Amino acid sequence: MLTTRHGVRPLGAADLDAFLALARRDPVVNVFADYRASTTNLEPRWLGGEMWGRFVGGTLAAACHVGANLVPVQATADDAAVFAERALARGRTVSTIVGPQEAVRVFWNGVAGSWGRPREARWEQPHLEIAESPHIDPDPLVxxxxxxxxxxxxxxxxxxxxxxxxxxxxxxxxxxxxxxxxxxxxxxxxxxxxxxxxxxxxxxxxxxxxxxxxxxxxxxxxxxxxxxxxxxxxxxxxxxxxxxxxxxxxxxxxxxxxxxxxxxxxxxxxxxxxxxxxxxx
Structure with missing residues (x-):
């Protein structure tokens, strides 16, 4: 398995099972990345970009979707900093960085000096879930x-x-x-x-x-x-x-x-x- 600095490399079809196992550690928070991987088989031509993976001891530990949206997946602060270092080498191609707050903040701190001033940064966005029937009567005309x-x-x-x-x-x-x-x-x-x-x-x-x-x-x-x-x-x-x-x-x-x-x-x-x-x- 060839990897680049800090164990990061683009993922491909052969990595799909490992990636889905990673994303499904938190399948609701990671639904976007899971969906993108499942529908593209991690093929760059269908992704419209790349999915980076970080390997530790030969095991996929974190990932980062890099298309129109850049989305960290199960990334610790250290993972996010490593992904930011890789991103600096290629310049900004994304229109949005979005995902779990800490990972986004660390990633942004790593690239901010080179990627230019953003149009807007929204740091406090509650992620909400419901896994039961709604608590109020639904509108029957929807x-x-x-x-x-x-x-x-x-x-x-x-x-x-x-x-x-x-x-x-x-x-x-x-x-x-x-x-x-x-x-x-x-x-x-x-x-x-x-x-x-x-x-x-x-x-x-x-x-x-x-x-x-x-x-x-x-x-x-x-x-x-x-x-x-x-x-x-x-x-x-x-x-x-x-x-x-x-x-x-x-x-x-x-x-x-x-x-x-x-x-x-x-x-x-x-x-x-x-x-x-x-x-x-």
Missing amino acids: RRTTKEDLDEVYPACVAMYTEEVGVSPEYGGGAELYRARVLQLISRGWSFARFDGDRLIFKAEVACATPYAAQIQGVYVPPECRGQGVATAGMAAVVELVRREIAPVVSLYVNDWNTPARAAYEKVGFRETARFATVMF
């Missing part, structure tokens, strides 16, 4: 969306992304790619919404899923519909649908300062199990 709903779903996705990230996903000519992503989620049965007549008043998507967990993204209620319990009942419905048909545990992460969203998730039954951090460029 359903999977179809391609016929795209004219309502797509603008809501753009509005949510812009509000959350601070820049439109359509910026710089990204509309076609983003529209394809929304259609992909609809086609997979991973897009959920509540309509009042023809008007969308709630939406959420599954970002990634494994047999162990599904991670929710894109929760959105139009401003004029907020404060009416729409998101709470809507999320209860999403939890019920996802747990019944996709995965037994539902997770998400939220900004610490988003008090209304945190209150809604708590009413549904989500509980904090970890802290994430995100650095965006």
Whole structure:
């Protein structure tokens, strides 16, 4: 087994079983990396990047997904520092660093001097999970969306992304790619919404899923519909649908300062199990 400095090397198809065993030490926190590995077989052409592994005594001890998103997997502070050293040698190619707070912080401290000033850093993001029925009655009108709903779903996705990230996903000519992503989620049965007549008043998507967990993204209620319990009942419905048909545990992460969203998730039954951090460029 050839490794580079500090036992780090890119993983490939032959490493898939070892990687999945590593990620599934915490299958909910690591759902994104598990999903990416399972759907790409760790082939770089499908990953759109690399999965780095750190080996200690010949055993895979930690990993790091390096694509559009850089995501540490089961990485201690020492692992994160080693991954940062490797990243410095190649320069920044990622748009986001996201994952467990300590690993992200250590990694960022290692590359900050060379990678330039981020657009935003969010250091306090509670990672929430629910592995039981929602604690409140779900909205019975929340359903999977179809391609016929795209004219309502797509603008809501753009509005949510812009509000959350601070820049439109359509910026710089990204509309076609983003529209394809929304259609992909609809086609997979991973897009959920509540309509009042023809008007969308709630939406959420599954970002990634494994047999162990599904991670929710894109929760959105139009401003004029907020404060009416729409998101709470809507999320209860999403939890019920996802747990019944996709995965037994539902997770998400939220900004610490988003008090209304945190209150809604708590009413549904989500509980904090970890802290994430995100650095965006």
